[in-house]
Amino acid sequence: xxxxxxxxxxxxxxxxxxxxxxxxxxxxxxxxxxxxxxxxxxxxxxxxxxxxxxxxxxxxxxxxxxxxxxxxxxxxxxxxxxxxxxxxxxxxxxxxxxxxxxxxxxxxxxxxxxxxx
Amino acid sequence: xxxxxxxxxxxxxxxxxxxxxxxxxxxxxxxxxxxxxxxxxxxxxxxxxxxxxxxxxxxxxxxxxxxxxxxxxxxxxxxxxxxxxxxxxxxxxxxxxxxxxxxxxxxxxxxxx
Numbered sequence: 001x002x003x004x005x006x007x008x009x010x011x012x013x014x015x016x017x018x019x020x021x022x023x024x025x026x027x028x029x030x031x032x033x034x035x036x037x038x039x040x041x042x043x044x045x046x047x048x049x050x051x052x053x054x055x056x057x058x059x060x061x062x063x064x065x066x067x068x069x070x071x072x073x074x075x076x077x078x079x080x081x082x083x084x085x086x087x088x089x090x091x092x093x094x095x096x097x098x099x100x101x102x103x104x105x106x107x108x109x110x111x112x113x114x115x116x117x
Numbered sequence: 118x119x120x121x122x123x124x125x126x127x128x129x130x131x132x133x134x135x136x137x138x139x140x141x142x143x144x145x146x147x148x149x150x151x152x153x154x155x156x157x158x159x160x161x162x163x164x165x166x167x168x169x170x171x172x173x174x175x176x177x178x179x180x181x182x183x184x185x186x187x188x189x190x191x192x193x194x195x196x197x198x199x200x201x202x203x204x205x206x207x208x209x210x211x212x213x214x215x216x217x218x219x220x221x222x223x224x225x226x227x228x229x230x
Contacts, residue, residue, distance in 0.1 A: 004160065035220070042121070043161075043207060043220035056217060091161070104149060104168065104211055106218065108160035 002026065006092050006109035014117050018080040021112045025074070025094030032075050033095075033106065034067060038088040046090075049075060050097075061086075082116045089113050121210050123221035131229050132200055138193040138224045140208030150191040151209040151218070152182055161207060167191065178202065203228045 005024040013019050025032050034046040046065070047057040051072035060067070064083070069075040079086050090113075093106040124139045142148065149168050153161040165176025172184040182193045191208060208221040 033218075040126070040222065042222040043209075045217050045219070048217065093161075104166065105163055106161075108153075108162070110158065110160045 004092055004094055004107050004109035006090075006112045008112055009110065010113045010115070012115045012117065013082055015084055016081045018078065019082055019114060021077045021079075021090050021092075021114070023075045023077070023092030023094075023109060025092070026107055028096070029094035029107070030072070030097035031095040032069060033093045034075070034077055035091040035093065036088050037091065037111075038085075043091065046077075079114070082114075084116050087114055087116045121208050121219050121221040123206075123208055123224050125224050126222065127225045127227065129227045129229060130198055133197045135196050136194065136198050136202075136226065138206050138208075138226065140191045140193065140221060142189050142191065142208075142210045142219075144189070144210065149211040150182075150184060151211065152176065152180070152191075152193050153207045153209060153220075155205045155207065155223075157204075164193070164206070198226070198228045200228050200230060202226060 007022045011019050030051050032049040035043050036046055037043045045059040047067055048055045049069045052069050066078045089111040091108055091111045093108045095106050120143045122141045130136045151166045152164040154164050155161045164180050165174045167174045167184045175181045180195050182191055184191050205223045205225045207223050209218050211218045
């Protein structure tokens with residue numbers, strides 16, 4: 001089966017510009033997560049979708065970040081306008097629906113590295 | 118809120134030597150514990166998980182971890198490492214409904230020949 005796909009793998013933009021990151025989860029995985037890792041620090045939770053609904057967005061840094069998952073398939077994370085401190089690696093992960101054994105195994109994408117100059 | 122502490126940011130070790138990567142967590146409720154590995158230019162891959170039952174958990178690639186509730190630790194061990202184990206390792210904690218996972222800051226394991 002195809003894994004979690006993230007695009008772009010690396011994006012370099014200037015402060016004030018807009019960037020949109022995309023995540024394609026594994027087909028059938030209702031749970032979709034966004035995480036971020038700022039250089040050398042822990043991987044921090046941003047938000048969690050169940051299908052197209054935002055289950056928990058408590059980790060979103062501020063209103064410059066907008067996540068969507070229209071139709072419950074792929075998700076986008078838009079940063080507008082980007083600031084220097086937004087630089088980092090953005091990971092997407094997905095898991096099976098429900099609370100059973102499959103729901104606790106996250107499958108991660110390779111990440112999208114964002115550099116804001 | 119949960120927190121996960123990985124005490125060592127980098128661990129250098131010679132090939133075929135044993136290794137232990139340390140992880141401590143803070144939580145007042147039951148949690149579930151995970152170790153993930155990230156090889157260069159790849160996503161995080163699940164190594165092993167503790168949900169319940171035996172406190173000694175065996176994972177892929179010869180790794181194992183032991184859940185110690187009294188010390189709130191979940192250290193990862195391997196008796197003999199290979200060059201191919203060179204990667205970054207992340208400890209993670211999940212709450213009962215798995216809606217949110219908390220990760221440590223990672224430990225880079227560098228296996229030298």
